Amino acid sequence: MAETMHRPVVISEIVPPRLTVLRLRRPSNDDLARIGALIGTALPTDPNQARDGAVRVIWMGPDEWLIVGDTAPTSAIEEAATHAAAALCVSVGDGRCVFEVTGPAAADLIAKGTSLDLHRTLSAADRSAMTLFAQTNVIIDRPPGLDGYRLIFDFSVRDYLRFWFADAVIEFG
Incomplete structure (x- = not known):
């Protein structure tokens, strides 16, 4: 097995x-x-x-x-x-892309890219925020049933955010 x-x-x-x-x-x-x-x-x-x-x-x-x-x-x-x-x-x-960041360390990874206090601002599934994330404008959302976050952003920064995540996720294994 x-x-x-x-x-x-x-x-x-x-x-x-x-x-x-x-x-x-x-x-x-x-x-x-x-x-x-x-x-x-x-x-x-x-x-x-x-x-x-x-x-x-x-x-x-x-x-x-x-x-x-x-x-x-x-x-x-x-x-x-x-x-x-x-x-x-x-x-x-x-014109938009959507990334989902899930798992036990999702909040830690999202915290690396934003100055938001995630525990205060995005603590529940009925919360969202427009903010800077990795120096780009994004909407961070907490849909119900998702163990993490959904980032909605402009298509023009898709590759940049892919590279940012690839680099930022290294410390999480």
């Missing part, structure tokens, strides 16, 4: 799910509720929060969210924001 070796950290590039950015200028509570009902997940309104339902919604700013997963057409989402001063909903998945 072959012995299974447990690695303290595993870095995997995954096929990005559908990613959609939603921006609303001065939305009303009715707008937020209507859009939440349309996409099947309430929009989080507190910083660094994420919510799960039919899709995962990550708070990116007071007027911006990232919708992760298949959702209503962008035009339908924009139309649901009838009271917002402006609404924009754009699919951004083709």
Whole structure:
């Protein structure tokens, strides 16, 4: 019988799910509720929060969210924001990459690349943060059921982050 070796950290590039950015200028509570009902997940309104339902919604700013997963057409989402001063909903998945960092040492590896206090900022599965990681802009997310972190970032830094991880993971075996 072959012995299974447990690695303290595993870095995997995954096929990005559908990613959609939603921006609303001065939305009303009715707008937020209507859009939440349309996409099947309430929009989080507190910083660094994420919510799960039919899709995962990550708070990116007071007027911006990232919708992760298949959702209503962008035009339908924009139309649901009838009271917002402006609404924009754009699919951004083709320009993004996603790495998952999992395992018992995942937090230690992520901590090498960011100044965030992971225990305070990203301690639970309903948390996320936009931050600098290895000197690049990323979203670090803690989806439920994932023993680690998901990093969402611009495709243009994909190779750079691959090399950064290859170098940073050496100390973890």
